Amino acid sequence: xxxxxxxxxxxxxxxxxxxxxxxxxxxxxxxxxxxxxxxxxxxxxxxxxxxxxxxxxxxxxxxxxxxxxxxxxxxxxxxxxxxxxxxxxxxxxxxxxxxxxxxxxxxxxxxxxxxxxxxxxxxxxxxxxxxxxxxxxxxxxxxxxxxxxxxxxxxxxxxxxxxxxxxxxxxxxxxxxxxxxxxxxxxxxxxxxxxxxxxxxxxxxxxxxxxxxxxxxxxxxxxxxxxxxxxxxxxxxxxxxxxxxxxxxxxxxxxxxxxxxxxxxxxxxxxxxxxxxx
Amino acid sequence: xxxxxxxxxxxxxxxxxxxxxxxxxxxxxxxxxxxxxxxxxxxxxxxxxxxxxxxxxxxxxxxxxxxxxxxxxxxxxxxxxxxxxxxxxxxxxxxxxxxxxxxxxxxxxxxxxxxxxxxxxxxxxxxxxxxxxxxxxxxxxxxxxxxxxxxxxxxxxxxxxxxxxxxxxxxxxxxxxxxxxxxxxxxxxxxxxxxxxxxxxxxxxxxxxxxxxxxxxxxxxxxxxxxxxxxxxxxxxxxxxxxxxxxxxxxxxxxxxxxxxxxxxxxxxxxxxxxxxxxxxxxxxxx
Numbered sequence: 001x002x003x004x005x006x007x008x009x010x011x012x013x014x015x016x017x018x019x020x021x022x023x024x025x026x027x028x029x030x031x032x033x034x035x036x037x038x039x040x041x042x043x044x045x046x047x048x049x050x051x052x053x054x055x056x057x058x059x060x061x062x063x064x065x066x067x068x069x070x071x072x073x074x075x076x077x078x079x080x081x082x083x084x085x086x087x088x089x090x091x092x093x094x095x096x097x098x099x100x101x102x103x104x105x106x107x108x109x110x111x112x113x114x115x116x117x118x119x120x121x122x123x124x125x126x127x128x129x130x131x132x133x134x135x136x137x138x139x140x141x142x143x144x145x146x147x148x149x150x151x152x153x154x155x156x157x158x159x160x161x162x163x164x165x166x167x168x169x170x171x172x173x174x175x176x177x178x179x180x181x182x183x184x185x186x187x188x189x190x191x192x193x194x195x196x197x198x199x200x201x202x203x204x205x206x207x208x209x210x211x212x213x214x215x216x217x218x219x220x221x222x223x224x225x226x227x228x229x230x231x232x233x234x235x236x237x238x239x240x241x242x243x244x245x246x247x248x249x250x251x252x253x254x255x256x257x258x259x260x261x262x263x264x265x266x267x268x269x270x271x272x273x274x275x276x277x278x
Numbered sequence: 279x280x281x282x283x284x285x286x287x288x289x290x291x292x293x294x295x296x297x298x299x300x301x302x303x304x305x306x307x308x309x310x311x312x313x314x315x316x317x318x319x320x321x322x323x324x325x326x327x328x329x330x331x332x333x334x335x336x337x338x339x340x341x342x343x344x345x346x347x348x349x350x351x352x353x354x355x356x357x358x359x360x361x362x363x364x365x366x367x368x369x370x371x372x373x374x375x376x377x378x379x380x381x382x383x384x385x386x387x388x389x390x391x392x393x394x395x396x397x398x399x400x401x402x403x404x405x406x407x408x409x410x411x412x413x414x415x416x417x418x419x420x421x422x423x424x425x426x427x428x429x430x431x432x433x434x435x436x437x438x439x440x441x442x443x444x445x446x447x448x449x450x451x452x453x454x455x456x457x458x459x460x461x462x463x464x465x466x467x468x469x470x471x472x473x474x475x476x477x478x479x480x481x482x483x484x485x486x487x488x489x490x491x492x493x494x495x496x497x498x499x500x501x502x503x504x505x506x507x508x509x510x511x512x513x514x515x516x517x518x519x520x521x522x523x524x525x526x527x528x529x530x531x532x533x534x535x536x537x538x539x540x541x542x543x544x545x546x547x548x549x550x551x552x553x554x555x556x557x558x559x560x561x562x563x564x565x
Contacts, residue, residue, distance in 0.1 A: 004375075007476065011371040015385070018368055021444065022392050025403030028413065032406055042406045043413060090297040098290025104298065109561065111305050113497065113552050115505025117525050118541050122308020125315055125534060142304035149300060203394035210508055214529065223398050230402060230512070239406075242399040249395040257387070 026246055033239040041236060052240035065225060065241065071136055072222035076206040078137070079144050083152045083201030084194055090149070091156025092182070112150040116210035119143050124214035134217040143211040148204050152197040159193045192263045199256040203249060309545070316538035325534050333539035343524075343540075347547075350520040353435075353510070354503040357442040361499050362492065364443065365450025369491075370484070372451075373458035386455060393448045401441050401512050408432035408440075433515030441513045442503055449498035457491030458484070493559035497552055504548050 032039075036047025056065065090108075094101060123143045127134050134140075163186075171185045209223040216224060222245065229238050291298070319328045337343050368389065376382045392400065407413050408431040415427040430436055461484065469479045507522025519527075521544045528537035 008375045011367065011375055014367055015371045018364060018447075019388060022389065025400065025407055025444075026392070026395075028406050029399075029403045042409055042411045043416070086296045086300065089293045089295075093290045093293035093297075096286045096290060098287045100287075101290060101294075104294060107301050107305065108297075109552070109556075110549070111301060113501040113505075113548060114305070114309075115501070115522060115541075115544055115548060117505065117507050117522050117529075118312060118545055119304070119308060121525065121529060121534070121537060121541055122312045123304055125311045125538075126303075126308050129311065142300065145300050146304050149297060153297075199394065207394075207396040207398075209396075209398055210506075213526075223396055226396070226402075227398050227508075230398070238402065242396075242402055245399060246395050250391070253391055253394050 029239040030243050030246075032236055033243040035236040035239070039236060041234065041239075052236045053244070055235075055237050056240050056244070064220070065222075068220045068222045068225040071219060072206050075136055075141060075144070075221060076202045078141055079148055079205035080198050080201035082141075082145060083148045084197050086145075086149055087152030087156050087197050088187075088190075088194070090153050091160055092186075094153075094157065095160050108150050108153055111146045112154075114146075116147070117213075119146050119211050120214040123211075127215070134215060136212065136216040136219055136221055139215040139217070140212050140221070143215040144205045144208050147208065147211060148201045151200045151204065155193060155197050155200065156190075159190050163189070192260050195256050195260045195263070199253065202252060206249070206252075312538045312541050312545075315535055316542045318535040318538075320533050320535045323532070333536045336536065337539050337543065346519050346521055346524050349518065350504055350522075353438065353442065353520060354500050356439055357446060357503045358496060358499050360439070360443045361447045361450045362495070365447050365495060366454055366488075366492070368447075368451050369454040369458055370480075372455055373461075374484075382459075386452075389448060389451055397445055398508070398512075400445060401509065404437060404441060404444075404513070405432065408437055433513070433517055435514070435518060438510055438513040438518060441509050442506070445509070446499050446502055449502065450492075450495035453494035453498070454488055454491040457488050461487045490559045490563075493555055494561060497555050500551055500555075501548055504551070505544070 032041070032043070032045070033052055034048050034050065035045055035052060036049045037051040039046035094105070120143060123139050124134060127139045132138070167185050167189065168181050171181045176184070207223055208221075209227060212221055212224055220228065226238070226241060226245070229241070315325065316333055317329050317331070319326045319330055319332060372382055372385055376385060405412070409415070410427050410429070410432070412431070414431055415424075418424045419427065465483055465487070466479055469483050474482065504520075505522055506520065507526045510518060510520045510523050511526070521540060525537045525540050525544070528534070528540065
């Protein structure tokens with residue numbers, strides 16, 4: 001290998017600093033959440049304890065954290081499944097030009113760029129004016145889909161732009177029906193990318209704040225609960241909650257990444273499954 | 279019937295039906311509703327259907343509006359310039375200086391992971407860093423750079439921009455990296471063989487070929503910053519305003535018609551910016 005140019009070291013340092021900038025604050029509150037019982041929101045540490053985590057689990061003084069966590073988790077799963085199904089169908093639809101597809105495409109772009117407060121305000125207004133009660137699982141669910149679906153579709157566009165249609169043609173030549181081609185050829189090939197769509201669907205929903213502000217009704221989701229805490233909680237308990245939520249996000253992300261890796265490994269090991277389809 | 283089902287138009291719309299349904303109910307209808315309500319009037323407790331230009335007259339008649347819109351553009355432009363600088367450099371390092379694909383993927387993932395965690399918490403995380411007794415101030419004090427804590431680190435324009443850059447740089451990195459990875463390496467070799475210096479290759483070969491990625495990143499960053507209200511509210515400690523905050527303040531006071539009027543103007547502004555940028559890039563081709 002040729003030796004690294006000097007610019008490599010300059011850029012590597014820049015990259016390192018960027019990563020530090022990216023993770024530094026998160027690591028800081030990670031450390032501060034183990035603050036001793038007498039400690040405050042900043043350094044120095046007054047000893048090391050699990051006090052603030054205990055407080056999270058014990059009292060209900062800090063609000064309905066576990067209820068909001070359950071709601072956020074359930075909503076994340078709902079949004080994830082819907083995002084996968086709708087994005088795959090949408091991705092398949094956009095593979096062929098159909099009348100009006102350009103309009104629909106620009107609509108998707110609009111959903112992506114529209115300020116989140118407009119969705120929050122608009123969906124809230126539609127529901128109240130129609131006399132339908134606002135609830136995280138109805139109005140909140142829909143409001144989140146306007147953000148996760150465009151991301152899911154962008155992933156699907158990227159996938160199908162690189163998709164080799166020869167596989168489908170081969171299947172069709174062998175007499176496979178349209179559904180069989182999708183079920184036994186297309187879906188298995190795009191499966192690892194679907195994990196990506198799922199990751200977007202779940203995490204974007206789980207962390208969504210702005211779109212939920214006016215659409216979640218009387219029961220808060222976790223980001224709303226945390227946001228509420230920032231205005232009235234002045235102890236490191238909020239760091240403890242932040243650390244736990246971030247740790248949970250890391251676990252979810254890791255689970256997705258590992259399953260993509262396993263899928264790719266298994267595929268590489270098994271090689272072709274030609275002739276095994278029904 | 280058979281022929282009908284085989285037509286590309288029908289299958290296309292059938293497959294897109296769920297997408298259309300979601301967008302119709304949760305995007306088109308709400309935007310129409312906002313447009314309608316922006317002509318309504320508000321009493322103290324409720325909103326009343328009407329057709330009045332009162333909200334717009336008030337909006338355009340108030341000096342605050344122009345200040346706030348200017349502030350929004352200012353945040354957007356500064357954040358754009360910073361995210362572009364940082365994002366381009368990071369993507370350039372990953373694409374051209376990291377040699378194996380495995381490392382490229384691993385390092386890109388390290389940059390992406392925070393995007394999948396909570397923004398609210400990432401904003402809270404700046405407090406122990408920037409506060410009056412925070413890490414930044416105590417480090418600078420102990421190094422003797424300053425003799426008293428800097429007050430403008432937290433709850434200022436500085437912290438707002440810092441948080442914007444922190445959260446949004448990834449939206450520059452990924453599209454730019456995506457375009458850079460597809461640049462044919464032989465073009466760079468050809469430039470080098472023809473005697474181009476590193477700077478010339480960067481300026482005359484890589485940057486022009488990276489433009490689509492830069493455009494996509496620009497669309498993301500500008501629209502996210504222009505539409506934001508949480509970051510500004512939180513990081514400025516309610517001391518600065520942008521259009522998003524103007525809207526959310528009105529919402530807080532149940533002044534939905536005036537919030538809607540501001541929202542309509544914001545939406546038109548954002549769509550104009552995006553429309554302008556979309557003329558410069560074909561998004562679908564670039565994914």
